[in-house]
Amino acid sequence: MGAQTLFEKIWNRHVVSELGDGYALLYVSRHLMHDGGSQAFLALKERGLAVRNPELTFATFDHVISTLPGRTAETNPALTPRLYSMRAHAKAAGVRLFDLGEPGQGIVHVMGPELGLTLPGTLLVCGDSHTCTHGGMGALAFGIGSSEVVHVLATQTIVQRRPKLMRATFEGTPAAGITAKDMILNLIGVIGAAGGTGFAVEYAGAAIRALDIEGRLTICNLSIELGAKCGMVAPDEVTFAHLKDRAFVPKDAAWEAAVADWRTLPSDPDAVFDREVAIDVGKIAPQITWGTSPEHVVGVDGHIPDPKTVGDAERRNALVAALDYMGLAPGAPIAGTPVDWVFIGSCTNSRICDLRAAAVVAKGRRVAATVRAWVVPGSENVKRQAEAEGLDEVFKAAGFEWREPGCSMCLAMNNETVPPGQRSVSTSNRNFVGRQGPGARTHLASPAMAAAAALAGRIVDVRGM
């Protein structure tokens, strides 16, 4: 066998059967579920089937739960039946569910890596498009639809077509204040929201190696916003140090055996990719989106584009529609745009390092009188860690609201929405029309940039704070 990529090594070791045309029946080594999963359990039951390997599926509550301080499963009665149903199905099937208030509960893409459910070299799926996040741990991870979830529950396998491979190399040293979020938003701006369609992406280069696990998870999280179902970073000493002694990570001799195996995973030096792109991170300013697709992104020192300068009619119309929805003037500087809401949270940026970065900016300052700002930790463990470090007090003293772990304003369930016409700076991953509520205008940015916007009441360059 010739030189192989990280992706190929993991893919190949999960092939149960080749189905022709590049399709394979793949073994699923980890399956994660969230609170939208009760439907899948029901569908399985209707077929008269059982969960084939309940010990390889783990579940949590994140999407539909309220994040109101002191919340319970009953806080939003309209959604209570879903949570009860998920509890009952998980229990009956023998699937471990991390319930409200329990360490381990959290956004599914935060809790998996945190508990060590996500391991390098595994094939991990979940009925959620941001499952690509787990690739930051060196797993081959991708989102699936709800019919596919039923398939996984029934058979512990999934049918997939082998994608093409892209390597995105981030070279150089980022300037102070530049985060993983800025790096990946910049890449999306460069190659576009469809630039990764049909590919699995491996993120490589010195600037990726220099990131901690949380930064790598942030990078991989936005793979789907590039159009790529799957993004990944080769596991290394940073990965192993992160994993050691976590709840679901093998111990002692098993740990040694696992690490020895994981060391064989990185792409061989002469492995070939179908497409290569390179980003010089030394040139990146803090990024912020101005429109309704993550590719609508500029440096905070940049300007809102002017449709008049765009030749292609289809692209021009898209710009006009986006600017109209966002209520922005073409050609104006993006900095200085007034902000009504700030959301620090989501599977992109709600881990402890993200909260620390936001707290550094917020410390000793006040949220502008015109802004409502929320901090929503990604998991119960993140919340407890942040409270142990006093971050919650920093945020509260500055006028941020400190909430319970969940997806919250990232997808606007539970009336946790940005009101129509209002403008938010959000650390999440989608600035789509209506994503944070009907008529809501979303600007994506890093946690530090979001905190800075909350304090200033407008979009500002965090490097000047």
Added chain:
Amino acid sequence: MEAFTVLKGVAAPLLRANINTDVIIRIERLRDLEKADLGRYAFESWRYRRDGSEDPAFVLNRPPYREARLMIAGQNFACGSSREAAVWALQSFGIRCVIAPSFGPIFYNNCFQNGVLPVVVPAEVVEDLAAEVEATQGEGKVVVDLTRCVVVAPGGKETPFSVDALLREGMLKGLDQIELTRAREPQIQAFQARDRERRPWLYPSA
């Protein structure tokens, strides 16, 4: 699953790039609606104005596109969230085929689970097809023939497309993937036994 062989019907052009599944069906609608009722809310934020009335300018509100069975779309159609309800919403509206230069990868798979056919053809073909349909005010019907793998424009011009054999067969026969895979249970068992031996540390001890 309903089989898909040949479909002829009104095709609604909606050529914006990167239309995401949040726009195809809003998250709130997934809470209390049945699959079959989602069609009313397909493209809700574009179809209805803030007061709830229809926006007459939006393509799916204009006759004959109200009866569209196909959609002609821009690149990266249905990107974003994995929600399968995006397929159900189109299906419930009456659309069983989308023709586009490229699709969101999860949506693409979801279509084949539900008997909806995503057809990939080059951007120029999509644009020409949309222009031809528009020129007839939508009256010119488009045919998608999966038995021959061709799109037939209203004027009769044929464009071949390719679908992977496995997916094509599943669609033509309306096969159920779960049953197909369950027939391979011995293979899965053998694989799992080997994997347990090779990576025992991967398996949580009960």
